[in-house]
Amino acid sequence: MAALAAITTTAGVAAALGTGPASAATVEITRSGGSSSCSVDMPGLPRFETSTGVSVTMSVPDTAVVNQPTASIPWRASGSTNLDLSAKSPLTAYLVAKGAASVSLTGHVDLQYYGVSGTDRHPITFTTTTPLPAASTQVEGSGELPPFLFTRVGPQVTAMYHGGSGVSVTPLKADGSPTSIGTIPVLCLGSPWFEPWHNVNVLPGPTSADYAVTARAGVAGTEVDLGAGSLALTEALDKSVTGSLDLPDSGTAALRLLGVIPATASVRVTPGPVTGSFADGFTAPATVTVADLSILGIPLLRDQNTCQSTTTLALTAGDGLAINHSGSLTGNYDLPAFTGCGYYTGLVSSLFSGNGNTITATTTD
Structure with a gap:
């Protein structure tokens, strides 16, 4: 599982704080991990090594109002695996022989809020389907994470605990149903990641x-x-x-x-x-x-x-x-x-x- 690490922070635009609060400036923060080392065991094929990586960009507020939820946190993510699914790949030939016409690529990240009130675990997933043979194993998606909610006034340090991430590959038949293979079994090794994430100035409420x-x-x-x-x-x-x-x-x-x-x-x-x-x-x-x-x-x-x-x-x-x-x-x-x-x-x-x-x-x- 790839560990997410901060690689860039850029100034964002003003964003509404939804039902609670007035508008607040946001910053765009990207968390990205290097490749996780993975191994694949398929019946009838020798074990082979691969890797996966996932990057998540979030637009988060600089300020919040105490006891009022911020706006939802927009995110966009991309992930990839270096599985060779080209026309000449033994893996592609194997999947086609098992009835596969395409593959479903699903990126997933298990995120947890720290220093923010409310439910802390927020897994996200994003999926795309590509026909075989596949020239690309890239998958992208977007959505919204739950709002921040702070119960104390003053500067607050939030963090995001990354429990794991990766990209799974599921071969599909021509009708879109999974083949007998199910999801390709991939075992990846990675380290959990935990560090201060973002400073939010929490203001007194009305x-x-x-x-x-x-x-x-x-x-x-x-x-x-x-x-x-x-x-x-x-x-x-x-x-x-x-x-x-x-x-x-x-x-x-x-x-x-x-x-x-x-x-x-x-x-x-x-x-x-x-x-x-x-x-x-x-x-x-x-x-x-x-x-x-x-x-x-x-x-x-x-x-x-x-x-x-x-x-x-x-x-x-x-x-x-x-x-x-x-x-x-x-x-x-x-x-x-x-x-x-x-x-x-x-x-x-x-x-x-x-x-x-x-x-x-x-x-x-």
């Missing part, structure tokens, strides 16, 4: 926090208590933040129509996804709904969930708000004209549409 909040909105010149809600934020390695602000309750706005006529309205603010950063602020699309509206105590709208205006909240972190510290989000927004309010669409727009509205969500311990 950090998250969930907060309970109380919220208030300034709308149409009046303060509206929006009650209790929740704020969930996740900060990535590049300091970008994604999250959600959930404000399920409605608040009551006390208004004056034409400055003198008392009116009350039920107002709900429904933010969409929050994006941005603690340093530069956040934005979130939002829908403002006026579900109920009464003038002089006379209900004009009741449970009207289609009476809405859409806007964007511009939010700033305050009072030390961070992933590991409570604080507040404050912001402002404009309200365009409302739609979906039936006969009272114009009235609702005249009461609520305008600039300079505010919102504050304060975390609670």
